Amino acid sequence: METATLIVVLVIVLALFFDFTNGFHDTANAMATPIATGALKPKVAVLLAAVLNLVGAFLSTEVSQTISHGIIREDQIDPNAFLPLIFAGLIGAITWNMFTWLLGLPSSSSHALFGGLIGATIVGAGWMAIDYSVVLSKVILPAVLAPLTAGLIAFTATRLAYAITRRYDTKPDGRDGFRFGQIFTSSLVALAHGTNDAQKTMGVITLTLIIAGVQSPSQTAPELWVILACGITIALGTYMGGWRIIRTLGKGLTDVKPAQGFSAESSTAATILASSALGFALSTTQVASGSVIGSGLGRRGATVRWRTAGRIMVGWLFTLPASAAVGGVMAVMVAWLGGWGILIDAVFAVVVILTIFLLSRRNKVTAANAMSEVAESGTAVKVTRNPPPTRRQRAAVRDEARREKEVSK
Amino acid sequence: MSITIDWLAFVQVFVAAMLATVLVVGFYSLGLRLLVRAGRVPVVGPAEFTDAITVITPKDAQRAAKAAAKAARKSPLTPAQRQIAAIGAYISFGLCGLAVLGGLLLIVFNH
Numbered sequence: 001m002e003t004a005t006l007i008v009v010l011v012i013v014l015a016l017f018f019d020f021t022n023g024f025h026d027t028a029n030a031m032a033t034p035i036a037t038g039a040l041k042p043k044v045a046v047l048l049a050a051v052l053n054l055v056g057a058f059l060s061t062e063v064s065q066t067i068s069h070g071i072i073r074e075d076q077i078d079p080n081a082f083l084p085l086i087f088a089g090l091i092g093a094i095t096w097n098m099f100t101w102l103l104g105l106p107s108s109s110s111h112a113l114f115g116g117l118i119g120a121t122i123v124g125a126g127w128m129a130i131d132y133s134v135v136l137s138k139v140i141l142p143a144v145l146a147p148l149t150a151g152l153i154a155f156t157a158t159r160l161a162y163a164i165t166r167r168y169d170t171k172p173d174g175r176d177g178f179r180f181g182q183i184f185t186s187s188l189v190a191l192a193h194g195t196n197d198a199q200k201t202m203g204v205i206t207l208t209l210i211i212a213g214v215q216s217p218s219q220t221a222p223e224l225w226v227i228l229a230c231g232i233t234i235a236l237g238t239y240m241g242g243w244r245i246i247r248t249l250g251k252g253l254t255d256v257k258p259a260q261g262f263s264a265e266s267s268t269a270a271t272i273l274a275s276s277a278l279g280f281a282l283s284t285t286q287v288a289s290g291s292v293i294g295s296g297l298g299r300r301g302a303t304v305r306w307r308t309a310g311r312i313m314v315g316w317l318f319t320l321p322a323s324a325a326v327g328g329v330m331a332v333m334v335a336w337l338g339g340w341g342i343l344i345d346a347v348f349a350v351v352v353i354l355t356i357f358l359l360s361r362r363n364k365v366t367a368a369n370a371m372s373e374v375a376e377s378g379t380a381v382k383v384t385r386n387p388p389p390t391r392r393q394r395a396a397v398r399d400e401a402r403r404e405k406e407v408s409k
Numbered sequence: 410m411s412i413t414i415d416w417l418a419f420v421q422v423f424v425a426a427m428l429a430t431v432l433v434v435g436f437y438s439l440g441l442r443l444l445v446r447a448g449r450v451p452v453v454g455p456a457e458f459t460d461a462i463t464v465i466t467p468k469d470a471q472r473a474a475k476a477a478a479k480a481a482r483k484s485p486l487t488p489a490q491r492q493i494a495a496i497g498a499y500i501s502f503g504l505c506g507l508a509v510l511g512g513l514l515l516i517v518f519n520h
Contacts, residue, residue, distance in 0.1 A: 059513070059516060059517055060516055060517070132412055133411075133412045133413050133414065136412055136414060137413075137414045137415055137418070141414065141419065142419075145419055146422075149422065149423050149426060150426075152427075153423075153426055153427050153430045154430075156427070156430075156431065157430045157431065157434040160431060160434055160435055160438065161434050161437075161438045164435065164438035164439055164441075164442050165438050165441055165442055165445075167445075171476075171480040172445065172450045172476050172477045172480050173445065174441045174442070174444055174445035174450045174451050174477075175441070176450075176451055177440075177441040177444065177451035178437075178441070180451065181437050184509070185433075188509065191513075195516070259438075262434065262437070263430070263434050266429075266430045266433045266434050267426070267430045270425070270426040270427075270429040270430045270433075270512070271422070271426045273426075273429075273512065273513075273516055274421070274422045274425040274426045274429070275422050275426075276516070277515075277516045278418050278421065278422060280418075280422065
């Protein structure tokens with residue numbers, strides 16, 4: 001019993017640590033665009049993102065329920081054996097995150113979490129312990145479709161914004177006003193982030209509490225203290241992560257115009273919020289990246305750098321199976337060595353966390369290693385300095401030439 | 410073991426997100442357009458200049474403000490027409506805000 005309590009405490013601590021790193025990493029994603037276009041002062045942006053992440057954690061609990069009452073078939077597992085597996089899965093997720101961070105590979109914290117959890121469950125409890133319908137319809141398919149959806153919507157919105165505000169008489173078009181609007185859209189992105197990312201840790205903790213018999217399986221919503229703890233932790237991580245942004249943010253987004261940023265953020269927020277309401281557990285990084293690429297393509301004369309886009313997408317596709325493999329290895333330790341396996345996993349987790357801490361202190365932040373993934377995805381789109389004329393501009397040029405010709409006759 | 414996928418849910422997400430984004434971006438853009446028509450061109454300089462910003466410099470902002478004032482003086486519209494355009498602009502911004510609020514309330518009361 002005491003061992004079970006100890007494991008529950010360890011899982012909660014590790015899950016909250018994961019939540020903190022998630023907030024730390026994703027501040028740049030939510031706020032890189034408004035800072036790059038000068039819509040918000042970096043310090044204000046970071047504080048706003050932290051507060052709205054906390055508010056977002058209270059808005060919806062559908063994503064949390066997907067994880068606590070969907071992915072794993074609780075009736076197929078032995079509760080005593082499963083608690084160490086959740087622990088192993090979390091270590092797998094954190095290890096994969098650290099590995100990709102060190103190598104500078106594009107990855108997704110959320111998919112690392114699912115991968116770790118699924119891998120550890122399969123190894124420890126068998127293939128039947130996973131509900132593949134839920135995994136496919138609420139994790140894998142949204143992972144593929146959500147960035148495409150966000151990209152398509154951002155493309156349409158950018159076209160719309162430019163079409164409505166375009167002027168043909170070279171007088172001021174008022175597009176500077178989008179910079180003001182970005183304060184609201186980037187706030188919505190931070191809010192949406194709280195409704196999706198904070199929920200994932202809530203789901204893991206709720207699952208742990210149900211397995212440990214602390215919470216009734218019929219109670220689908222997380223306990224209030226769980227919502228509060230996860231909300232505060234992700235908000236704290238978001239605020240602490242701000243220092244990275246203040247130094248280098250949006251390096252790859254120098255070419256983002258306010259109208260484009262406004263459209264990209266609206267698309268990101270709408271896609272994440274609509275998905276959260278239906279319980280789709282998304283990677284907010286991937287959705288924001290899809291929007292940035294889509295809005296870039298919405299500008300005239302833009303083309304895709306397929307090599308960069310391909311590299312980013314391959315990184316995304318690898319996250320789930322790779323973290324599942326790491327989670328599986330951690331679970332093998334538990335399955336083979338029992339209590340010793342848990343101890344080895346715990347020591348490994350401490351080593352990984354300490355290494356992250358030491359490396360983050362030692363590594364100097366430069367444009368190369370602090371650029372957010374969303375900012376990096378912006379480089380997948382090439383925008384020409386002199387965009388081709390619109391149909392109406394071409395017609396105006398033709399009219400002008402014809403008139404000149406008539407005058408000269 | 411059969412795998413069932415609710416494809417309709419994906420369509421719902423796409424339609425809801427597209428509708429919300431088009432409403433928000435459309436109304437906000439329309440508001441800006443009408444504001445320009447009313448002779449009140451918004452000139453919003455960056456809050457802080459980081460090395461990432463190459464979009465506008467303070468000098469550019471001043472120049473833009475001057476151009477906006479000049480364009481407003483030369484507007485062919487009557488004061489009443491300008492007033493109507495300004496009211497239309499604020500209604501558009503209001504509708505944009507309502508679209509956001511409506512979406513959020515839908516999420517809060519739907520779960």
